[in-house]
Amino acid sequence: MNASPRLTDRKREAIVAAAIAEFRANGFEVTSMDKIAATAGVSKRTVYNHFPSKEELFAEILHQLWASSVAQLDVAYSSEHPLRDQLRGLLEAKMKMMSDTNFLDLARVAIAATIHSPERAQDMVNRLSEREEGFTQWVCAAQEDGRLRCGDPAFAAHQIQSMLKAFAFWPQITLGQPILDATSQAHVIESAIDLFLAGYEVSPHPPQ
Known part of the structure; x- marks a missing residue:
């Protein structure tokens, strides 16, 4: 039971790290949630579970x-x-x-x-x-x-x-x-x- 929150935190950190890499490489407008999900190695649904929009993900960064x-x-x-x-x-x-x-x-x-x-x-x-x-x-x-x-x-x-x-x-x-x-x-x-x-x-x- 205790592993789930840690796994969730790791996925969130992976999403943020992937978003940073994609934003740095391609800018905000070009970067898509699909690409962030692929770079993070998670599903797009997982990305949206943590961040309902690209704007909110960018705000976190x-x-x-x-x-x-x-x-x-x-x-x-x-x-x-x-x-x-x-x-x-x-x-x-x-x-x-x-x-x-x-x-x-x-x-x-x-x-x-x-x-x-x-x-x-x-x-x-x-x-x-x-x-x-x-x-x-x-x-x-x-x-x-x-x-x-x-x-x-x-x-x-x-x-x-x-x-x-x-x-x-x-x-x-x-x-x-x-x-x-x-x-x-x-x-x-x-x-x-x-x-x-x-x-x-x-x-x-x-x-x-």
Whole structure:
């Protein structure tokens, strides 16, 4: 009796893995539930038992994509550590995520799939916003601690993350540019931190 749930879970995992492979290879519009079933080694009925539509299967993949991204970010603010060190840790984790080929491939599929569906695009934007709330919370905590001064913490958090995406995400997604090497990644991160702190950090020793 206990084997059945495990078997069901394995089939679900096989379906999701097959869908990811097919979406990566062929895109959302071309990929069919029949092809996903064949790649997963299960019947089409089994696929529909787990996911009533291709849209719901795609939504599950997006969920896993965003879940994996937020799992890499430890956004707990510390009043005892330098802001630069904390920001570096946050941005290095985000850079690591954006340097993952699987993440980039799935992001390409997701973005391409949203072109034909405003509803799907809005869902993707909402999910991205939810996954980046942790960074906003970090900015709020630093501001409450008197170490940052910014009128809109959400804007400031979006701003610094966008500085990374401008070099390490969008060129790779839209122009097919290679993933940044370690030296370039470090340069982008430190430059983003410099600009962020120059604009928002409260000087510990204000001029007399």
